[in-house]
Amino acid sequence: MALEMKVPSPGESITEVEIAQWLVEDGDYVEKDQAIAEIDSDKATLELPAEASGIITLKAEEGDAVAVGEVVCLIDTEAAKPDGGEEKSGKSEEKKEEKSEKEEPKEEEKKEEPKKSEKESYATGSPSPAAKKILDEKGIEAKSVKGSGKDGRITKEDAVQAKASMGTPGPGKRGESRKKMSMLRRKVAQRLVTVKNETAMLTTFNEVDMSPIFALRKKYKEEFKDRHGVGLGFMSFFTLAVVRALDLFPDVNSMIDGDYQINHDFKDISIAVSGPKGLMVPVIRNAENLSFRGIEAEVKRLATRARDGEITVDEMTGGTFTITNGGVFGSMLSTPIINPPQSAILGMHNIVERPVAIDGHVEIRPIMYVALSYDHRIIDGKESVGFLVAIKEALENPEELLMDNDVKRALEL
Numbered sequence: 001m002a003l004e005m006k007v008p009s010p011g012e013s014i015t016e017v018e019i020a021q022w023l024v025e026d027g028d029y030v031e032k033d034q035a036i037a038e039i040d041s042d043k044a045t046l047e048l049p050a051e052a053s054g055i056i057t058l059k060a061e062e063g064d065a066v067a068v069g070e071v072v073c074l075i076d077t078e079a080a081k082p083d084g085g086e087e088k089s090g091k092s093e094e095k096k097e098e099k100s101e102k103e104e105p106k107e108e109e110k111k112e113e114p115k116k117s118e119k120e121s122y123a124t125g126s127p128s129p130a131a132k133k134i135l136d137e138k139g140i141e142a143k144s145v146k147g148s149g150k151d152g153r154i155t156k157e158d159a160v161q162a163k164a165s166m167g168t169p170g171p172g173k174r175g176e177s178r179k180k181m182s183m184l185r186r187k188v189a190q191r192l193v194t195v196k197n198e199t200a201m202l203t204t205f206n207e208v209d210m211s212p213i214f215a216l217r218k219k220y221k222e223e224f225k226d227r228h229g230v231g232l233g234f235m236s237f238f239t240l241a242v243v244r245a246l247d248l249f250p251d252v253n254s255m256i257d258g259d260y261q262i263n264h265d266f267k268d269i270s271i272a273v274s275g276p277k278g279l280m281v282p283v284i285r286n287a288e289n290l291s292f293r294g295i296e297a298e299v300k301r302l303a304t305r306a307r308d309g310e311i312t313v314d315e316m317t318g319g320t321f322t323i324t325n326g327g328v329f330g331s332m333l334s335t336p337i338i339n340p341p342q343s344a345i346l347g348m349h350n351i352v353e354r355p356v357a358i359d360g361h362v363e364i365r366p367i368m369y370v371a372l373s374y375d376h377r378i379i380d381g382k383e384s385v386g387f388l389v390a391i392k393e394a395l396e397n398p399e400e401l402l403m404d405n406d407v408k409r410a411l412e413l
Contacts, residue, residue: 003052003075009068010041010313017041018183019064019072026058029081036073040183044280044313048072055079063180124152131159138162188279195338200376203335206388208395210351210366213237216398216407223413228293232411234348235271236295238323240402241394242346243267243288246321249387251379253320255341261378270319270339271299273306280306281339283319293412327351333369343378346391347371 007017020038024030030050037048050056054077060066127135127142131154135142138159145162147154181189195201217232224232246253246267254263269287273280282302284295305311322339327350336347347370354367372388394401403410 001077002057003054003077004071005048005051005073005075007039007066007068007070007072008048010039010044010046014041014068014313016065016067019060019062019066020045020182022058022062023047024056026056028056029079030054030056030075038309041313044311044316045182045184045309046312047309050075052077053081065183125154127154127159128156130156134159135162191340192337195340199338199340201338201373202376202381202384203371203373204381204384204388205333205369205371206392208368208370208392209356210368210395212396212398214366220407220411220413224293224411227413228297230293230296230300232292233296233299235299235323235325236292237395237398237402238346238348238391239269239271239284239287239290239295239299240292241391241398242269242321242323244394244401245387245390247288248390249383251383252344252374252387254378255320255343256375256378257341264320266320268318268320270316270322270342271302272322272324272339273303280311280316281319281322282306282311282315283317291412292410322346323348325349327368333371335371336373338373338375344372344374344384344387346388347373 010017018040020040022037024034024036030036030053032050032053034050035047036050036056039046039048052075054075057074057076058072059074060070060072066072125143125147127145127147128149132142134156135145135154140159140162142154145154145158146152148158149155213234221232224230250263251261253267254261256262266286267288269284270281271284273282282305284290284298284302287295290298302311302315305315319339320342322336322342322345324336324345325348326334326336327348331349332352333349334347336345338345349369349371351366351368353364355362356365356367357363358365370388370391372384372391374384399405399407
């Protein structure tokens with residue numbers, strides 16, 4: 001009996017997926033629930049498990065776009081499981097022998113090639129002493145100049161007329177490869193261009209003295225990890241600072257829908273994570289209800305699922321504000337692009353010790369530059385600057401503004 005395997009629906013509004021990679025070959029025996037393919041939607045990459053055990057027959061090629069519900073392979077559930085794969089190895093040996101037989105004539109052809117060059121004169125492509133001096137002064141290789149002298153020799157006149165070109169190939173490799181972008185990457189590219197074209201995006205910047213957070217983490221990170229099983233990172237401080245700022249400036253937590261502005265009374269914070277298939281943006285739901293421990297645990301869970309390719313479409317849908325951290329890659333400053341339909345995104349960057357003026361004295365402090373990109377259609381300059389200043393204030397005074405002057409209680413120690 002041949003079981004038809006159809007493409008399952010990865011989520012609402014998704015009608016088509018792409019076969020990113022087959023994890024098995026045509027004619028292989030597969031076990032039930034074994035991952036047989038990776039499929040790309042415009043939101044995520046998901047694994048396709050076998051619905052039964054048997055011999056598989058592929059009905060779609062890698063890179064094919066297939067509709068949800070379309071048959072992509074057949075599984076012969078009555079086929080017996082092969083013992084040791086001797087038949088396959090025998091076939092592979094036969095293929096190797098055939099291949100080696102086909103390659104033999106090529107070796108003979110290669111041996112004959114030098115005979116052609118033997119007919120050419122030693123002067124072909126060689127510059128005269130005067131021509132060589134001129135070419136060396138110009139930095140031009142002799143092989144890039146066609147000689148007009150006897151037997152193709154490069155003359156002084158050839159060298160004088162030769163011109164250096166920025167496109168002249170150097171001695172290094174000049175190969176190139178071509179591969180089709182995944183559906184996810186193509187969708188991301190499309191969305192980014194749409195944002196640039198359809199929003200009035202501006203970016204405002206500020207700097208944050210990270211000394212207070214450094215001090216808190218140094219004092220409590222070991223106890224926090226022992227108690228909760230997760231590290232006390234920067235993301236919990238930034239997320240709670242964003243939650244506080246969104247309360248103060250609610251328009252930043254809104255979106256445009258046609259002629260209407262929709263404000264949210266909840267804070268679903270998207271966090272940008274680099275995954276094996278590109279940028280993923282999982283969502284921390286109702287971040288306003290989470291503690292430091294809750295946020296760190298959720299960040300760890302979502303980041304792990306994204307990097308393992310297990311993240312679902314639902315886990316990446318519906319955020320109201322995004323935080324992206326280019327600092328983990330060494331970025332000093334950037335202008336992050338809004339994640340539609342959201343209206344703003346906060347960019348974190350690397351932390352560098354810089355000289356700053358403190359009470360009239362120069363001190364060395366760990367400083368991070370932060371950036372807020374926002375849609376000027378619904379967020380005014382005053383609100384955007386005030387929002388970023390509120391984040392700066394919370395991060396530079398976390399005990400009072402994020403922990404209500406009770407650190408141990410806030411960290412649940």
